[in-house]
Amino acid sequence: MESIHNLINKIKAQEIDIVEHTYKLIEECKEINREYNYLNIISEELALNQAREIKVQLKQKNKNIKNKKLLGVAISVKDAICVKDVESAAGSKILQSYKPLFDAFVIQKVKEEGGIIIGKTSQDEFGFGGFSVNVGIGFKVPKNPFDMERSCGGSSGGAAGISQKLSNHVALGESTGGSIVEPASFCGVYGLCPTYGRVSRYGLIDFSNSLDKIGPMGKNIEDVALLMSVISGYDKNDSTSLNVKDDNYESYLKKPIKGMKIGIIKEAFGSGVEREVEKNVYNGIEELKEEGAKTEEISLELPIKYGIATYYMIATSEASTNLAKYCGMRYGASEKLEGSFNEYFTKARSNNFGDEAKRRIILGTFARMAGYRDAFYLKAMKVRTLMINEYKKAFKKFDALVSPTASILPPKFEDIEKLSPLQHYMIDVMTVSPNVAGLPHLNVPVGFEKNLPIGMLLIADHLQEGKLLQFGSAVEKGK
Amino acid sequence: MKHFTTDIVIGLEIHAELDTKTKLFCSCPTHGSEEPNTRTCEVCLGMPGSKPVLNKKAVEFALKLCLALNCEISPELIFSRKSYFYPDMAKNYQISQYEIPLGKNGSLKLREGKKVGITRVHMEEDPASLIHPAGMKESAYVLVDYNRSGNPLVEIVTEPELESPEEARDFMKQLITVLNYLEIFDINEGIIKADANVSIKESNYARVEIKNITGFKEIERALVYEVNRQKEEAKHHKKIEQETRAWDSENGVTFSLRKKETEEDYGYIIDTDLTIVDIEEKWLKEIKKEMPELAQDKVRKFVEKHKLKKEDAEILAAEKELAEMFEKVAEEINPVLAAKWLRRELVRVLNYNKKELHEAEIDEKHMIDLLKLVENKKITDNVAAKILEKLVEKPFDVKEYVKKEKLEAVSDIEELEKYCREAIGENPKAIEDYRKGEAKALNFIVGAVMKKTKGKATPKEVNEIILRMI
Numbered sequence: 001m002e003s004i005h006n007l008i009n010k011i012k013a014q015e016i017d018i019v020e021h022t023y024k025l026i027e028e029c030k031e032i033n034r035e036y037n038y039l040n041i042i043s044e045e046l047a048l049n050q051a052r053e054i055k056v057q058l059k060q061k062n063k064n065i066k067n068k069k070l071l072g073v074a075i076s077v078k079d080a081i082c083v084k085d086v087e088s089a090a091g092s093k094i095l096q097s098y099k100p101l102f103d104a105f106v107i108q109k110v111k112e113e114g115g116i117i118i119g120k121t122s123q124d125e126f127g128f129g130g131f132s133v134n135v136g137i138g139f140k141v142p143k144n145p146f147d148m149e150r151s152c153g154g155s156s157g158g159a160a161g162i163s164q165k166l167s168n169h170v171a172l173g174e175s176t177g178g179s180i181v182e183p184a185s186f187c188g189v190y191g192l193c194p195t196y197g198r199v200s201r202y203g204l205i206d207f208s209n210s211l212d213k214i215g216p217m218g219k220n221i222e223d224v225a226l227l228m229s230v231i232s233g234y235d236k237n238d239s240t241s242l243n244v245k246d247d248n249y250e251s252y253l254k255k256p257i258k259g260m261k262i263g264i265i266k267e268a269f270g271s272g273v274e275r276e277v278e279k280n281v282y283n284g285i286e287e288l289k290e291e292g293a294k295t296e297e298i299s300l301e302l303p304i305k306y307g308i309a310t311y312y313m314i315a316t317s318e319a320s321t322n323l324a325k326y327c328g329m330r331y332g333a334s335e336k337l338e339g340s341f342n343e344y345f346t347k348a349r350s351n352n353f354g355d356e357a358k359r360r361i362i363l364g365t366f367a368r369m370a371g372y373r374d375a376f377y378l379k380a381m382k383v384r385t386l387m388i389n390e391y392k393k394a395f396k397k398f399d400a401l402v403s404p405t406a407s408i409l410p411p412k413f414e415d416i417e418k419l420s421p422l423q424h425y426m427i428d429v430m431t432v433s434p435n436v437a438g439l440p441h442l443n444v445p446v447g448f449e450k451n452l453p454i455g456m457l458l459i460a461d462h463l464q465e466g467k468l469l470q471f472g473s474a475v476e477k478g479k
Numbered sequence: 480m481k482h483f484t485t486d487i488v489i490g491l492e493i494h495a496e497l498d499t500k501t502k503l504f505c506s507c508p509t510h511g512s513e514e515p516n517t518r519t520c521e522v523c524l525g526m527p528g529s530k531p532v533l534n535k536k537a538v539e540f541a542l543k544l545c546l547a548l549n550c551e552i553s554p555e556l557i558f559s560r561k562s563y564f565y566p567d568m569a570k571n572y573q574i575s576q577y578e579i580p581l582g583k584n585g586s587l588k589l590r591e592g593k594k595v596g597i598t599r600v601h602m603e604e605d606p607a608s609l610i611h612p613a614g615m616k617e618s619a620y621v622l623v624d625y626n627r628s629g630n631p632l633v634e635i636v637t638e639p640e641l642e643s644p645e646e647a648r649d650f651m652k653q654l655i656t657v658l659n660y661l662e663i664f665d666i667n668e669g670i671i672k673a674d675a676n677v678s679i680k681e682s683n684y685a686r687v688e689i690k691n692i693t694g695f696k697e698i699e700r701a702l703v704y705e706v707n708r709q710k711e712e713a714k715h716h717k718k719i720e721q722e723t724r725a726w727d728s729e730n731g732v733t734f735s736l737r738k739k740e741t742e743e744d745y746g747y748i749i750d751t752d753l754t755i756v757d758i759e760e761k762w763l764k765e766i767k768k769e770m771p772e773l774a775q776d777k778v779r780k781f782v783e784k785h786k787l788k789k790e791d792a793e794i795l796a797a798e799k800e801l802a803e804m805f806e807k808v809a810e811e812i813n814p815v816l817a818a819k820w821l822r823r824e825l826v827r828v829l830n831y832n833k834k835e836l837h838e839a840e841i842d843e844k845h846m847i848d849l850l851k852l853v854e855n856k857k858i859t860d861n862v863a864a865k866i867l868e869k870l871v872e873k874p875f876d877v878k879e880y881v882k883k884e885k886l887e888a889v890s891d892i893e894e895l896e897k898y899c900r901e902a903i904g905e906n907p908k909a910i911e912d913y914r915k916g917e918a919k920a921l922n923f924i925v926g927a928v929m930k931k932t933k934g935k936a937t938p939k940e941v942n943e944i945i946l947r948m949i
Contacts, residue, residue, distance in 0.1 A: 082528040095527065102521055104528060203528040210751035238530050239753050317748050321560045324571035325525050341566045368562075368746035377748055 004073055004223045007168050011072035012065075014058055018072045021168075022051035022116055025074050028166060029118060035148065037140035038162040040079050042119040043086045047074070050116045068114035069230055074169040075110050078159050079120040080127060081172055081214065082203040083107050090205040091123040091155075092136040094352035095332040104203020105238065106172060106214050106231040113230050118169070121158030125354045126323065127176050127207040130427040131416050132157025132183070134356040141413070145187055146452055150410040153183030156217065160187035163217045170227045171217040176207045177311050178405075178431025180215045181443035185405035185455025188445045190224045190472060191217040195462045196438030197242035199228075200235030208318040209240075211311075211435055221444075221472045225249040228465065244463065252466040253473040258292030260399045260467070266297050267304040268403030268430055276449035281404045284446030284456040284475055288402075291474040298398065302390045303433030306383050308425060311432040313367055313380035320364030323357065359421065388437045395461035400471055403430050405443045405455035434459045442468040444475050483639070483684050487706055489647050490639035490676040491698075494632050495658055496605065497540045498665040503604045503631035504531030504574065504753075510668075515624040523629035525569030530752050533558075537631035538756065540663035541581055541602045542766050544633055547657050547773055548597050550582030552763065556602075556756040561745045566621060567606040569628050575603035577747040581758075587637075587657065589649045590797065596638035605630035615727070616734075639676060644702035647675065651695035659799045660773050666837050673698055677705050681713035688723045689733055701726040705733050777802045785814035794822045800836040801826070807843040812850045820850055824864055828871045840874045848877035861934045862886050888935050892944075895928075895936060899944045902927040910949060921945065 010016045026044050033039050054072055057065045065071065077083055080090040082100035084107070089095035103111065110117065125136040132142050132154035142157040144150040145164040152161045156173035160183035163171045173180040175193040184191025193215045201212055216227035229249045235241040264285065269278055289295060328334045328348025335347045353361070367376040394401060407430060416424070434441040439462060443455040456475070460467045502509055505522035512518060521529035538556060545552050559577040585597035607628040611618035635654065641647045655671060658664035664671070673692045678684040687709065692701045709719055724733040772780070774796040781792035781802075795818060796802045808817040825846070829836060849866060852858045858866075858881060866877060866886070881887060902924050903910060912920035921942070928941045 088527075090527070098527070100521075100528065101526065102528075202530050205527040206752075237532060239532050240751070318751065321562050321572050321746070321748060324562055324564065325527070325569070327564065327571060329566065330524065330569075331526070342564065345564055365562075365746060368748050370744045370746075373747070381749075 003220045004168065004170060004218075004226060008069075008071050008073060011054075012058070016072075018054050018058070019048065019051045021072065022047050022074070025118060025166070025168065029162070032162065032165050035143070036145065036161055036165065037122055037142045038158040038165070039076065039119040040089065040091065040122050040139060040158070041087050043083065043117050046083070046086055047116050047118050050111070054114060054116075065114070068112075069226065070110060070113040070115035073115050074118045074166070075115040075227070076118050076121050076159060076162050076166075076169060076171045077107065078156050078172055078174045078214075079123050080174055080205040080207070081106060082205065083117055083120065086117070086120065088120060088205065089136070089332075090126045091139050092125045092326075092353065092357065093138050093333055094136070094326045094328070094348070095205070096136075096138070098332045100203070102203065104214075105200035105235045107203065109230050109233075110172070110227075115230070121156065121162060121171065121173075123158060123179075124155035125357050126205070126319065127155040127174065127179055128319075128356045128360055129154045130178065130182055130424065131411070133413065133416055134354060136354050136357075137352065144410050144452075147410070149412050149414075150452070151186060151413060151416060153186030153406070153410065155179040155183070156191075157183045159217050160184050160189055160191065163187065163189040163219055167219070169218075170223045172214060172227070172231070173217045174204060174212060174214050175431075175435060176211045176213075176315060177435045178428045180213075180217060181405050181441055181455065181457055182427070182431055184217055184443035185445070185457075186410040186453065188448075188453030188455070189217055189219050189443075190221050190445065191215065191443045192224050192228055192465065192468065193435070193441050194228065194232060194465055195242070195440045197240050198244075198440070198463065198465070199231050200233075200238040200241045202235055202237045202241075206318075206322040208315040209322070210318060211315055211438075213435075221469060221476050222250070222253055225253055225469050242463075247463070247466050249466060249469055252470040254477065255470045255473075256292065257288065257470055257474045260293050260471075261397065262288060262293050262295045262471070263298035263394055263398035263401045264295055265304070265401055265403045266299045267301060272429075273404055273407040274409060276409060277404050277407060277454050280447035280449060280454040281402070281456045284444060285402060287446075287475050288471060291477075293471070293474075295402075296398075298394055298401065300390060300394065300401070300433075302383075303387050303437070304429065306387070307433035307436060308429060310380045310383045310387065311428065311436050312363070312425060313376050314384065314436070316360045316364030317367045317377045317380075318364070320361045320368070323353070323361055326352075328352070384436050387433060391434075391437050391439060391459075392461070399460065399464075399467050401459040403457045403459075405430060405457040409449065409452045409454065430457055438462065440465045440468055442472050444472045446475065483678075483680070485642045486680050487642055488639045488676075488678050488684055489641035489644070489702065491635075491637045491641065491647060491650060492674040492676075493635045493637075493651065493654060493671065494673070495635070495654070495664055495671045496669045497537050497631040497633060497663050498669055499534060499536045499540060499631055501534055501536075502629035503534050503537050503602070504629055507629065509630050513626070515622070515626060518626045519628065523569060524625055531574060531750075533753060533756065534631065537602065538581075539766055540631070540661070541600065541633050542758070542763065543661045543663055543770060544635075544658065545582030545585065545600050546767065546770060547661055548582065548585035548587055548600060548635070550585035550597060550600055552582050552758060553579050554758055555579065556581060556758060558602075558750045558753045559747045560750045561603075561747055563743070563745055565606070566623060567609050567628075569607060569625065573603060573606060574750055574753070575634075576601035587650065587653055589646060589653060593646070595640050595646075595650055598636040598638055599634075600636075601634050603632050603634060604628075605632050615725070644699045644706060647702050648695050648699035651698050655695060656774060656797060656799065660771060662771060671695075675702060675705075677702060677709070679706060679709045679713065679719075682709060682719035685719045685721050687719065687721070690723060690725050690736065692726045693728070697726070697728055700728075700731060701733060704731060708733065774799075774802070781805070781818075785809055785818070787814065787818050791818045791822050794826070798836060804836070804843045804846065808846050808850065811847050812854055816854060817846075817850060820853070820863075820867075821846070824867055825871075828868050831868075832871055834871065839871050841870045842874070845870050845874050845877055852877070852881060856937075857881070857887055859888050859935060859937055862888070865934075886935060888937065895932075895941065895944055896948075898928050898931045898936075899924075899941065899948055902931065903945065903948060913949070
């Protein structure tokens with residue numbers, strides 16, 4: 001498949017009329033969306049204005065225009081990421097009609113580099129889910145590009161789906177506990193979740209501040225590396241942004257992996273993992289071996305055993321405070337003004353949050369109550385430290401760790417309905433731990449089974465996104 | 480629980496605004512336009528996706544306070560989210576500190592020397608201000624102004640060691656003095672508020688919390704009212720309930736907000752949007768170097784360098800403006816004379832006018848002009864005191880005024896003798912009485928002379944002349 005680079009070159013050479021190209025893409029989005037519900041909002045006006053501006057600058061032979069890394073590239077944005085003047089609701093009714101007054105840091109970067117914002121992708125409300133079925137009240141559930149009766153995964157389900165369906169496009173996703181790699185796996189695309197702090201969260205509508213990460217998703221690994229090079233970097237407006245030297249992500253692509261070491265996470269295979277999934281992930285590992293990587297099994301008991309519990313404790317505690325600000329008072333949904341402020345806030349929150357949002361608010365509030373904080377929230381913070389230590393030990397020996405991204409094939413909606421909340425949470429078992437530890441991880445599509453895609457999860461040490469891209473491109477090359 | 484023995488037990492939680500240029504977590508100005516909701520941005524409005532960035536200057540200010548209050552300083556600054564729903568809260572949580580406050584176990588001395596323990600000093604952001612257009616109880620709606628939202632505050636929590644409303648007032652006063660000396664608080668416009676916990680022996684120390692008392696004068700009023708209320712209730716054998724009350728300054732009463740059986744649960748968690756700040760030794764050293772002279776330093780200096788009595792030095796040092804004025808005046812005027820005039824006369828006139836020195840326009844120049852005339856005996860103490868009263872009301876050029884109003888002391892001996900002769904002639908009865916042995920009668924003659932000179936003579940001199948004449 002053609003990579004974005006070729007498109008950019010054609011746009012720069014004015015072989016493609018950028019306005020016409022964008023118009024066509026928007027029409028294509030509308031067409032796809034009629035059936036698949038990947039976009040909550042198609043930002044047609046913004047996209048066409050950006051395209052016209054680029055066209056003018058190209059005609060005027062503006063000197064800077066040729067240096068723009070994303071010139072004319074369509075970028076979809078997860079709904080939770082703020083785009084100035086474009087409805088940004090994090091998939092929640094409580095933020096419906098909310099148009100941010102400012103661009104998220106990543107959007108500023110994308111715009112600066114000539115990327116064209118085509119719309120806001122569908123997601124679980126505030127990121128609360130693994131199948132994109134927990135969309136907010138009034139929002140539509142995105143459907144798997146390979147089987148409309150199945151899930152896209154989540155929470156960046158719309159981003160993954162449209163990445164599969166729409167060519168000449170890259171997506172901005174967001175992950176708290178696996179929301180980039182898991183939907184990427186279910187939709188057969190690449191998804192890179194960076195090291196916590198590598199990409200500014202400024203302008204990201206918070207789910208869990210110590211876990212949220214914005215990352216690129218796309219059909220080609222080069223495209224993912226390209227978008228990563230645009231969005232990563234220090235931001236003084238995000239206190240948790242890492243002030244480190246930026247990496248040249250694209251330079252890792254196609255770099256040989258001979259002699260590099262990969263640890264196969266023992267606990268991530270075997271019982272609980274679907275046979276087809278396991279088989280294809282092993283195929284992926286074989287491809288890495290063929291390229292010269294050395295593999296060895298490693299036991300990572302703590303992350304697999306306690307990952308889910310730790311993650312849900314921290315994530316719901318933080319989420320319950322982050323969601324407090326939505327009370328129908330300053331922006332978003334509002335209700336008829338009646339009663340005391342307490343009654344009004346209660347009404348606004350009762351009527352506009354979905355069930356899963358309410359569940360997580362209740363769970364998180366409970367975990368931070370006096371008398372429970374020590375047993376739950378503070379304990380989880382300690383386990384997190386232990387998990388990081390265990391990973392760090394592993395990375396002394398290995399360049400990357402590998403597991404399936406999801407233990408199952410994309411499930412049918414009718415089967416998801418039968419899951420209890422806890423079973424639903426278990427879908428994240430492979431992905432929560434690297435998220436809790438703030439480690440970069442990448443989904444690499446490794447094969448198909450029953451016409452459904454399967455993904456392999458690669459995890460690297462902090463700030464080693466380069467290695468992930470290196471391994472990922474080695475698998476892509478092998479295919 | 481602590482075992483109390485005193486009649487009244489008071490503990491204070493004081494919030495003081497730090498006088499930084501910008502807010503605690505964004506770059507919006509803390510001063511400027513008073514038009515509601517103009518000094519705001521996405522951060523202090525709590526818009527989705529906005530993130531706080533810590534203002535280091537505010538931390539320095541808070542550290543100065545911790546040092547001045549002899550606190551143990553935490554090696555790390557950690558912020559937490561204090562969750563509760565209220566319309567003045569942009570995010571429905573306040574960024575504050577919980578487990579580990581910036582400073583703890585400090586102390587502050589009251590005027591009489593009593594040391595009051597400081598439990599903790601921590602930093603937090605100010606909520607927005609609520610405006611109740613029809614009064615706090617009656618208004619059907621409130622207006623919210625976010626200009627104040629995100630202003631840096633320090634919270635100072637005392638041990639329950641204050642034993643009277645007067646002590647509470649004095650504590651506030653001493654604290655304001657420290658804040659003022661440190662130049663971290665805007666004495667003219669800065670907001671300082673207290674919540675007071677007050678209980679009395681008669682009720683077995685059932686704790687009542689009074690919210691939102693502004694300024695040190697109000698605290699005494701509110702506490703006097705509340706202590707009396709509790710005593711009255713106890714007298715009638717009513718049970719005093721543990722509750723939270725509000726202070727209605729206009730009507731001079733406290734009223735019940737809510738009864739509370741348990742402590743409120745704010746569900747504190749660490750605010751992971753902010754990173755932990757290391758309070759490094761090096762940083763602390765720099766801050767220590769920048770610390771201005773505090774009241775105790777001034778007292779020592781006034782006693783050693785200016786040879787003042789300790790008591791005078793303490794009164795002068797108790798107020799930064801007064802101490803600074805003294806230091807300037809003492810460069811030109813005999814320090815002992817200057818001290819006497821500043822601590823007695825100036826303070827007396829200010830008290831009479833219910834003004835603080837920083838509120839009056841009088842400055843050291845006026846005092847120097849005035850005291851030069853006193854020092855050189857160009858005007859009498861009496862006249863000088865009268866001029867001072869006028870100066871506090873509205874300043875003017877002292878030298879010109881004295882000339883214009885012909886207030887120079889009558890030092891011409893012949894002129895004085897003339898007045899004395901007249902007075903003796905006009906009051907033969909008094910002279911007779913004096914001669915009969917009634918010593919007081921002489922004062923009457925002296926008074927008559929003083930009247931003639933309009934107070935511009937010194938009574939002692941007049942006395943001597945009259946004695947010579949009769």
